[in-house]
Amino acid sequence: MRAGLLLPIAAAGLLLSGCMHMHHSRVSHGGAMRTAVSLNAKKPQHCVAGRPCDVTVTLTCATGDACIELSHDVIVIQRGNRADIDFSFNDAPQAKMRIAFEQGSNVRCPGEFLPRVRCDDRNGADGIWKFIVEVESVGKVDPFIVND
Numbered sequence: 001m002r003a004g005l006l007l008p009i010a011a012a013g014l015l016l017s018g019c020m021h022m023h024h025s026r027v028s029h030g031g032a033m034r035t036a037v038s039l040n041a042k043k044p045q046h047c048v049a050g051r052p053c054d055v056t057v058t059l060t061c062a063t064g065d066a067c068i069e070l071s072h073d074v075i076v077i078q079r080g081n082r083a084d085i086d087f088s089f090n091d092a093p094q095a096k097m098r099i100a101f102e103q104g105s106n107v108r109c110p111g112e113f114l115p116r117v118r119c120d121d122r123n124g125a126d127g128i129w130k131f132i133v134e135v136e137s138v139g140k141v142d143p144f145i146v147n148d
Contacts, residue, residue, distance in 0.1 A: 044146070045072035047083040047121070057097060057133060058090040065139035073143035077121050085145075087117040087133065096136045105129035107145065121145065 047053035056071040077083050085107075089095050096113035107129070109119035113136045126147050134140035 042073050044074040044076045046076045046078070047081070047085060048078060049081040049083055053083050053085045055085060055087050056090050057087055057135065059092045059095060059135065059138060063138055065141060067138055068133060068135055068141045070133065070141065070143055075143075075145045077145065077147050079126070079148055083121050085119045085121060087119070089115065095138070098134045098136070099131060100134070101131040101145065102129045105131070105145065105147070107131070121147070
């Protein structure tokens with residue numbers, strides 16, 4: 001191997017090894033770009049019809065996106081199931097949140113800021129979908145739902 005190639009190859013190796021710690025990446029799904037779930041994600045919440053599907057929102061500081069932590073940053077709804085997903089705060093009685101799912105996911109949530117939010121996943125659109133948990137006057141995070 002020529003010495004002139006070693007530096008570019010080493011730089012590419014370092015760049016690729018740093019990408020292994022990314023939280024998500026874009027992949028093609030059904031002809032459209034979708035966001036793929038990282039292996040670094042927290043344990044997924046598997047939701048089944050007729051059983052509670054709870055996601056707890058914890059505020060770790062007063063303001064900023066990094067202040068919001070979710071008990072599960074990936075929600076999985078098995079094919080053929082319809083599930084209600086309940087979002088509630090761990091220890092923030094005055095806080096309010098709004099949940100918004102990516103267009104096309106067929107998940108319905110109320111549009112206003114509330115202390116507890118229930119969303120209805122009719123599991124109508126297979127795929128991996130982003131959603132946003134926005135906490136009033138704090139910030140927002142954007143985890144995933146997987147309709148499988």
